[in-house]
Amino acid sequence: MRSSLVKYPDISLVPTMGNLHEGHLSLVRRARERPGIVVASVFVNPLQFAPHEDFATYPRTLERDFELLAGGDCDLVFAPSAREMYPEEQSVKVHPAKALGDMLEGAVRPGFFIGVCTVVLKLFNIVRPNTAVFGKKDYQQLRVIQNMVRQFSLPIEIIEAETIRGADGLALSSRNGYLSASERNEAVQLPLVLRQVAGEVQSGHDNWAQVERNAADVLRARGWQPDYVAIRERSALRMPAAGQSLVVLGAARLGTTRLIDSLEI
Ligand code: PAF
Numbered sequence: 001m002r003s004s005l006v007k008y009p010d011i012s013l014v015p016t017m018g019n020l021h022e023g024h025l026s027l028v029r030r031a032r033e034r035p036g037i038v039v040a041s042v043f044v045n046p047l048q049f050a051p052h053e054d055f056a057t058y059p060r061t062l063e064r065d066f067e068l069l070a071g072g073d074c075d076l077v078f079a080p081s082a083r084e085m086y087p088e089e090q091s092v093k094v095h096p097a098k099a100l101g102d103m104l105e106g107a108v109r110p111g112f113f114i115g116v117c118t119v120v121l122k123l124f125n126i127v128r129p130n131t132a133v134f135g136k137k138d139y140q141q142l143r144v145i146q147n148m149v150r151q152f153s154l155p156i157e158i159i160e161a162e163t164i165r166g167a168d169g170l171a172l173s174s175r176n177g178y179l180s181a182s183e184r185n186e187a188v189q190l191p192l193v194l195r196q197v198a199g200e201v202q203s204g205h206d207n208w209a210q211v212e213r214n215a216a217d218v219l220r221a222r223g224w225q226p227d228y229v230a231i232r233e234r235s236a237l238r239m240p241a242a243g244q245s246l247v248v249l250g251a252a253r254l255g256t257t258r259l260i261d262s263l264e265i
Pocket of ligand 1: 015016017043045048116119120138141
């Protein structure tokens with residue numbers, strides 16, 4: 001009798017909430033660089049939206065998402081219903097490290113990272129990927145997930161993918177679709193302000209708190225409602241010290257649309 005060892009193929013997962021654009025497709029291409037199967041998940045996760053947020057109106061374009069994925073580098077789409085993902089009340093949830101998860105996005109959107117970590121852990125357990133790809137646009141989310149993977153010793157490598165921008169520099173985001181034509185023109189000010197901050201830091205400006213305040217003021221003067229512009233060290237987003245690798249993160253509301261962006265300095 002011969003015994004055989006079954007070798008399962010490697011799996012790379014690209015978790016998304018659908019309404020796919022070139023940013024998502026670039027994540028799929030990063031996943032394709034790995035050997036094995038590429039799985040994209042499409043699931044608008046109710047757990048990461050506060051009651052006043054845009055869960056109900058979040059764009060759902062599943063048929064088009066399937067077409068985009070079928071024409072590209074994806075082998076399999078996992079698009080569960082809410083009932084499939086949460087067949088019973090999700091009473092056990094992942095609470096990210098407070099130091100990382102309660103600031104910036106976590107301070108403005110309490111519970112957001114609990115919802116993100118919980119669904120991502122569930123996706124990991126269902127799809128069983130060897131690698132998963134997350135974009136740097138959601139920089140804090142990327143760090144929160146890397147921290148969860150480390151803390152729970154999950155056997156998954158997290159791949160960091162660069163932000164994809166439009167020709168004018170605006171980071172691609174499903175929420176850009178909420179912008180009116182004039183807001184879309186204005187939206188480029190967010191990456192411009194972040195670039196300005198990066199330039200000031202690089203040119204030796206050492207009062208970083210002042211640089212952050214000035215950047216938020218510029219946005220405010222143009223009619224934005226900034227939540228934060230923050231210069232942080234890159235690995236755990238702590239307050240930075242001289243000599244560390246830095247990132248500037250920004251989030252601001254333009255009309256009723258909240259945009260976030262980040263730039264490594
Ligand atoms: O970044 C997103 O699209 C979502 O937060 C994610 C990671 C798919 C979890 O729902």
